[in-house]
Amino acid sequence: MFKGRELGFRLGTGIVAFLVVVIVAAIGFELTRQSTLSLGKFGLSFWINDIWDPVSGEFGARPFIWGTLYSSVLALLLAGPIALGIAIFLSELCPAWARQPLTFLTELLAAIPSIVYGLWGIFVLVPIVRTIQVALPEPLRALPFFYGPPVGVGMMSAVLILAVMVIPFTSSVAREVLKAVPMSQREAAYALGATKWEAIRAALYYARTGIMGAVMLGFGRALGETMAVTMVIGNTPKISLSLLAPQYTMAAVLANEFSEAADDLYLHSLIEIGLLLFIITLLVNAGSRLLIWRMNRPATSRKRVSVAAPIGEAA
Amino acid sequence: MNWNALRRIRSTIVVWLCGLAVVLALVPLAMILFFVVTRGIFSLNLAFFTHMPAPVGEPGGGMANSIVGTLILISVGALFAVPVGVISGVYAAEFAGTRLATMVQFAADTLNGVPSIVIGVFIYGIAVLPVKQFSAFAGSLALGVMMIPIIIRTTEELVKLVPMSLREGALALGATRGRATLTVVLPAAAPGIITGIVLALARIAGETAPLLFTAFNNRYFSTSLSQPISSLTVQVFNYAISPYEDWHRQAWAGALVLVGLVLLCSILARFATRRLERLQTGQ
Numbered sequence: 001m002f003k004g005r006e007l008g009f010r011l012g013t014g015i016v017a018f019l020v021v022v023i024v025a026a027i028g029f030e031l032t033r034q035s036t037l038s039l040g041k042f043g044l045s046f047w048i049n050d051i052w053d054p055v056s057g058e059f060g061a062r063p064f065i066w067g068t069l070y071s072s073v074l075a076l077l078l079a080g081p082i083a084l085g086i087a088i089f090l091s092e093l094c095p096a097w098a099r100q101p102l103t104f105l106t107e108l109l110a111a112i113p114s115i116v117y118g119l120w121g122i123f124v125l126v127p128i129v130r131t132i133q134v135a136l137p138e139p140l141r142a143l144p145f146f147y148g149p150p151v152g153v154g155m156m157s158a159v160l161i162l163a164v165m166v167i168p169f170t171s172s173v174a175r176e177v178l179k180a181v182p183m184s185q186r187e188a189a190y191a192l193g194a195t196k197w198e199a200i201r202a203a204l205y206y207a208r209t210g211i212m213g214a215v216m217l218g219f220g221r222a223l224g225e226t227m228a229v230t231m232v233i234g235n236t237p238k239i240s241l242s243l244l245a246p247q248y249t250m251a252a253v254l255a256n257e258f259s260e261a262a263d264d265l266y267l268h269s270l271i272e273i274g275l276l277l278f279i280i281t282l283l284v285n286a287g288s289r290l291l292i293w294r295m296n297r298p299a300t301s302r303k304r305v306s307v308a309a310p311i312g313e314a315a
Numbered sequence: 316m317n318w319n320a321l322r323r324i325r326s327t328i329v330v331w332l333c334g335l336a337v338v339l340a341l342v343p344l345a346m347i348l349f350f351v352v353t354r355g356i357f358s359l360n361l362a363f364f365t366h367m368p369a370p371v372g373e374p375g376g377g378m379a380n381s382i383v384g385t386l387i388l389i390s391v392g393a394l395f396a397v398p399v400g401v402i403s404g405v406y407a408a409e410f411a412g413t414r415l416a417t418m419v420q421f422a423a424d425t426l427n428g429v430p431s432i433v434i435g436v437f438i439y440g441i442a443v444l445p446v447k448q449f450s451a452f453a454g455s456l457a458l459g460v461m462m463i464p465i466i467i468r469t470t471e472e473l474v475k476l477v478p479m480s481l482r483e484g485a486l487a488l489g490a491t492r493g494r495a496t497l498t499v500v501l502p503a504a505a506p507g508i509i510t511g512i513v514l515a516l517a518r519i520a521g522e523t524a525p526l527l528f529t530a531f532n533n534r535y536f537s538t539s540l541s542q543p544i545s546s547l548t549v550q551v552f553n554y555a556i557s558p559y560e561d562w563h564r565q566a567w568a569g570a571l572v573l574v575g576l577v578l579l580c581s582i583l584a585r586f587a588t589r590r591l592e593r594l595q596t597g598q
Contacts, residue, residue, distance in 0.1 A: 123350070
């Protein structure tokens, strides 16, 4: 009787908890089921075909994959060092009184809705970017990265806005990771006569896997970011190295074309793009968790044991 | 110049660069807040909250239907996300280390990382396509799915913070695990969990992507769960990409409401957690 009631509690909560696992599995299943038409018709060529023409029924996702990866990689190149700098400043250098407010402010960047970033992007950032593009010196324009007319809307605006949006995610994880570095690491460096930067570098080296994880987490965020990017990237399915060119991302094409997809093949092609986005973000996030977990393992496993062991025995 | 002076200079430069990184992040924040406030404040009046959208060319009007729509969407979403999230969080904390608990933690992290637009596609497949109808219900479902992982994480962390001695006290009095959790552990963690839920609601209220093809949009006032419904975020999006000045002004006002909501909740949550921390350390 007593045993039965204990089991009832575990079973009751367990069923609900299992539901969460089911939801994740259902997302993968449903996306696959709803994209069978395009999976069957195009197969692998879906990923390497450049042409996206709903009217003639030809669907190739490469321009979107390119746009998503290109914008995210560039955004991380920009945001990574800045986020790391913020993490270092807040965990190692900042005077104690300023730490809390500054942390709060940098994390506020993550709280602003994507649509507000987009609105600001359209009306404030894009005109600024256009001015910068117009002022680009001639020799730079010869490079493939700055080729094309300076319209403002395009890859450059998208990268800038993405960079701002991922900074808080990367910096807050990097800060946690740096916090987990034992004080003795820094003390040892100072004892050897290290300067502040050399001591920090010792801590950074110790935390390197976790920091990679933090950057990857930001990358995962950038890959899936939708509204703000949709509003400033120009939505043109064309592969280009140029930062000035309007391009397209996987999330943006879903946002723009999903509700107007008239025939089944069109819809299935779009859902297949969603499926790929799901798989990529899943892998990137899993990789980042693994890196962060490996970094934190000793500390968390100690904590887990002390909290969980008595309950486990009681049950 | 000798080697040591060079090292000291390099160290100083790096320290300054790190400070500069903070400034670089705060510039866009300040700019966004500045533009949202200065451009939104002029269109934000009582009519904004009580009137329906005005047709093109007519100045004024409001977003009453969108505000009500957003409230409906997040409340209905919370209706099923809160129980699922809290119970799963309790399981993950109370049975930490078991296989299912690890799976739940992993699933919550995964779900948290799934792009919101993909959640929208998923809900479209299960709740819109079968009935061939965009609906407020589908929108709520999408927002609910996005809330679940946040609530799980908050609940799990706060339940773990409840001192072991409280549980042991209840168990020693003969309570079952379930009863101990319900009457002792959860009440102790409740203030924090509620704070977390409020914060999750505020964040989710700012989501646009999962609503685009689930709740869709509605020009009219609707409270029906089976019909498309307007939301603040989708309405701001439509206004922002429109070519009309009046609509742009409305978009900025909508953005100001959204940012105000999130800011208010974040600040309140910060004070609440601070009080909690003080209580925790004070005992």
